[in-house]
Amino acid sequence: MKILVCISHVPDTTSKINFTNADTEFDTNGVQYVINPNDEFGLTRAIWFQEQQGATVTVVNVGGPETEPTLRKALAIGANDAIRINATPTDGFFVAKQLAEVIKSGAYDLVIAGKESLDYNGGMVPGMIAGILGYNFLNSCIDITVDGTNIKAVREIDGGKETISTSLPLIIGGQKGIVEEKDLRIPNMRGIMTARTKSLNVVEPIAVAINTKAVKFEKPAPKSAIKMISPDNLDELINLLHNEAKVI
Amino acid sequence: MSILIYAESAEGKFKKVAFEIASYAKKVAKSLGTTVTALTINTENVSELAKYGVDKVLKVNNDKLAGFNAKAYADVIKQAAQQENTKLVILSSSTDSIYLSSLVAVNLEAGFASNVVGLPVSTTPFQVKRNAFSNKAFNITEINTDVKVIGLAKNSYGIFENTSTLTEEAFNPSIGDNDFGIKVESVEKTSEKVSIADADIVVSGGRGLKGPENWNLIEDLAAVLGAATACSKPVSDLGWRPHGEHVGQTGKPVATNLYIAIGISGAIQHIAGINASKVKVVINTDPEAPFFKVADYGIVGDAFDVVPRLIEKLKAFKAQNA
Numbered sequence: 001m002k003i004l005v006c007i008s009h010v011p012d013t014t015s016k017i018n019f020t021n022a023d024t025e026f027d028t029n030g031v032q033y034v035i036n037p038n039d040e041f042g043l044t045r046a047i048w049f050q051e052q053q054g055a056t057v058t059v060v061n062v063g064g065p066e067t068e069p070t071l072r073k074a075l076a077i078g079a080n081d082a083i084r085i086n087a088t089p090t091d092g093f094f095v096a097k098q099l100a101e102v103i104k105s106g107a108y109d110l111v112i113a114g115k116e117s118l119d120y121n122g123g124m125v126p127g128m129i130a131g132i133l134g135y136n137f138l139n140s141c142i143d144i145t146v147d148g149t150n151i152k153a154v155r156e157i158d159g160g161k162e163t164i165s166t167s168l169p170l171i172i173g174g175q176k177g178i179v180e181e182k183d184l185r186i187p188n189m190r191g192i193m194t195a196r197t198k199s200l201n202v203v204e205p206i207a208v209a210i211n212t213k214a215v216k217f218e219k220p221a222p223k224s225a226i227k228m229i230s231p232d233n234l235d236e237l238i239n240l241l242h243n244e245a246k247v248i
Numbered sequence: 249m250s251i252l253i254y255a256e257s258a259e260g261k262f263k264k265v266a267f268e269i270a271s272y273a274k275k276v277a278k279s280l281g282t283t284v285t286a287l288t289i290n291t292e293n294v295s296e297l298a299k300y301g302v303d304k305v306l307k308v309n310n311d312k313l314a315g316f317n318a319k320a321y322a323d324v325i326k327q328a329a330q331q332e333n334t335k336l337v338i339l340s341s342s343t344d345s346i347y348l349s350s351l352v353a354v355n356l357e358a359g360f361a362s363n364v365v366g367l368p369v370s371t372t373p374f375q376v377k378r379n380a381f382s383n384k385a386f387n388i389t390e391i392n393t394d395v396k397v398i399g400l401a402k403n404s405y406g407i408f409e410n411t412s413t414l415t416e417e418a419f420n421p422s423i424g425d426n427d428f429g430i431k432v433e434s435v436e437k438t439s440e441k442v443s444i445a446d447a448d449i450v451v452s453g454g455r456g457l458k459g460p461e462n463w464n465l466i467e468d469l470a471a472v473l474g475a476a477t478a479c480s481k482p483v484s485d486l487g488w489r490p491h492g493e494h495v496g497q498t499g500k501p502v503a504t505n506l507y508i509a510i511g512i513s514g515a516i517q518h519i520a521g522i523n524a525s526k527v528k529v530v531i532n533t534d535p536e537a538p539f540f541k542v543a544d545y546g547i548v549g550d551a552f553d554v555v556p557r558l559i560e561k562l563k564a565f566k567a568q569n570a
Contacts, residue, residue, distance in 0.1 A: 011381075013382075013497055013498075013516065013517045013520070014516050014517070017381045017384040017385045019385070037497070037498045038498070091359075092350070092360065093353070093354075093359070093360070096350075096354075118381075118382050118497060119380070119381060120380050120381075120387070121362070121363050121378075121379060121380055121381070121382060122362055122363075123346055123350075123362055123363070124349070124350040124353070124360055124362055125350075126350075127318075127347065127348075127349070127350025127351050127354075128350045128351075128353065128354050130350075130351065131322075131350060131351045131353070131354025131355060132354055136429040136430055137318065137319065137351070137430070138430060139318070139343075139346065139347040140343055140346075140347065152433075156343065156492065157343050157344070157435070158342055158343045158344070158443050158444075158445035158446065159437055159438060159443030159444075159445065159446070160435060160436050160437035160438050160443075160492075161435075161436050161492070162432050162433075162434065162435045162436070163432070163433045163434045163435075163436075164430050164431060164432050164433060165431050165433055166429055166430045166431065167429070173347075175498075176491065176494070176498050176499065177491060180485075180491075181481075181485050182485070210392060211358075211359035211360070211391065211392060211393050212359040212360065212361060212389050212390060212391050212392065212393075213389070213390050213392070214387050214388070214389055214390075215375065215388050215389070215390050216387070216388040217380070217385055217386065217387050217388070218377070218385065218386040218387075218388070219384075219385055219386075220383075220384075220385070220386070223542070223544075224544075226540055226541070226543050226544060226545065226546045227544065227545050227546070228545075228546050228547070228548070229545060229546065229547050230547075231547050231548065231549030231550075231553065231554050234547075234554070234557055234558050234561050235561060237529070237545060237547065237558070238561055238562065238565050240545060241506065241527070241529070241545070242565070242569075245506070245526075245527045245544065245545075247448075247449070247505045247506040247526070247527050248449070248473065248506065248562075248565075
């Protein structure tokens, strides 16, 4: 089984978010980048398939040379090789088209992407890849097992979960649950050393129409100060929630 | 040219998000000088949509579509959009609609903006404001395609009555067998009475509750308020609560009217996940807990002392205001 894990290179979850160039660009100054958490859960599951079922795991990212440390980290965690599509990811459709091209030419059986990246929160790339290629697609995937080309998987739904069956080739939008937090791996020294010599193949992007573009960013308005209420005056809290906030 | 919405239902009843996107679509339709068409799938009684401004309903009744199937549903939405010559499709941010919306966008060769908050900033060029960076910022996105798809963020616009005269029309899309590559074998609903996705109020507990055996505090408070229950990441990582209840950046997002955090310090990732909620209340023993910086109302106090008294007072309040 050939697995492709799509990796977004995103600001660490504790990053302060600021913008530059008249609020048209994200300010990368002082920002640490990580593997998008939803992608890391999927990568960890892919490594499990590699170790238990002999799968090969390729990681791919759409981005400039500055994203290579994130791909090297994925290699250090255990991916076999990496591909970097050398382009600035302008919107979800652009990224999906680039990835679909790689998936087609590499004949991958299982494609794992995070259901959402924590920077632009588009949540559209895995579905768009499936739409472009006509492959089976499962979003919000919280468990997956593979037997030959048969798949059993679980999808989180509003207020519960559903068990599904399908077959390869398959695209999934993964999230926490596909593995648990405790299953995530921190690269060890041996992994980091071998990652240096693993193949990281840089490919040029294909031309794609610009469907959408981010024209500007805004920060939320500063919020008004908190109202503190004495624990001995809970009537006041109920009064405020009822008459001021009007939420009860 | 009408705006098309997909009005979701469950067990024959419209979901709240259906009324929210109807209200939103009506307002956008007015500014564009057009009308709102709703697509419904296996919903018997659709008259309620008139209350929120829907002008026309395309009713699909088809046993093949009895259970949700993203690819088949996306295909039906595409055919409806084409029949109506729709230039703008508006979808909700329910788990199912998020699942199908990117397929709809590809089907229609449409530019797609998800997580949209508020009315379009401009209609020519078409620009919308959307949540980005996990609620830490907004981003204005311009859609350049002829047909456009937008996904409205949950509870970001509200539900507004705007009665219209509704015409109903049966719609019979062609549904191919190759739409059914994903088969649902079984569905398991959690026992919680209100799901986090549908709740107006969410009561959430953190490590401050000291152990799973104390969760009756959270559940009792939620019961009085008709709220859903949730928890912080450490609580789900410790196995005190199922991870379906974990809210935050890597858990479920919460965009509710009232979010009550009990014994949760407010790590930046937790706040990112719940910040779209309108009113936030924090109860914590530590006055330095970061949650106090982002909440609207705060109580420095011990949950084991405050919450039982709050439950009693709320019961009395509810009895008076019933």
